[in-house]
Amino acid sequence: MSATSQATARTRDVALVDLLDRLLSGGVVIQGEIMLAAADIDLVALDVRVLIAAVDKALSQ
Amino acid sequence: MSDKLLVGDAGPVAAEDLTRLESALSRRIAADPEGVEKGLAQLVLTIIELLRQLMERQAVHRMEAGNLTDEQIERLGQTFMALAERMQELKAAFGLRDEDLNLNLGPLGDLL
């Protein structure tokens, strides 16, 4: 890969990282949690994350 | 749509983020027995790791707020060091790397 096309690819990657972060954790949610059709482990982890966040919040109060 | 970059150059950090992203998007629990066991170990250890880091963070905050005695700080620190070491052993036992214990749905969405 030439130096320029490498730079372009990296630039595209930077934008992609910010895009996917927003699409996955930003935006309006229809209700409660969204079931994303992603890796199975991540689906379970989503519910766990919500649980942990609630525990974390409770501990800090 | 690469015209989104406004400030900065696309350094090596983007590559690291993207690798994590790709592994988060494409990770699947394998169908073969060995793969399944590793997948479950991955899940369990990820949760344990999450809890471990959460507890550490809570304790460190309490130390910062001045709510712990010197003895408590020392004891907690020792405990966390031992826990961290134990986690390393468990990871090694299952052939898991740090990137495998990745509780997020995107490179910037880590809870931790």
Added chain:
Amino acid sequence: MTLLVYAVTDRPPLGELPPGVEGAPVWTISHAGLSALVSRHETAPVIDERSGWAYEQVIESGMAQAAVLPMRFGSTLADRDAVVQWLDERARELSGVLERIRDRVEVSVRAVWAQGDETAAQVGTGREYMEARLEPERRARALRERIGQALDPLADASRYRLLVRPSAPVTAAFLVPRRATETFVARAAELDRELAEADLTCTGPWPAYSFVGSDNA
């Protein structure tokens, strides 16, 4: 079959919308003064580089002449009736949020430490371990203060996340009036130069993803 919901707007887009995820045609379903941009799919689409950009393009095309509330990727409703009912239930709340983001865009600012990972402090005692865990957070907070001082005055709202990863001390999103974007970016570039110890990466403009959810507001 299910409907993927991209966004909600208060003015249906004029002209044709670009193709959506998996190349599916996108159309609008309107009710209670709001319009939802949707496309039909066999099952809820999976997110990846291609579907992500296709999704984004649909939302941005709507932004050309209206306030647009982006939905989280993967938001689906069964059919037209379900969309109408959902709009009915949420109309007042969504209209309020639309006002907050009208004529505004989101800009992302991420900071990393300039010189990779510094050599970790020698950790022997329990206390040393605890102090070593506290240090990155202190530094991240200080950096966040400096970024906030420079950029908060140029934005209507901001959100900060610290230490998403050890190498990522600050991850921020700013809600900026559209016509003030250039000024904001110029200040961010200047700040990047001012910060010797950190490098900033700034992307955008984006739809206001980080300022519309109930957990994001």
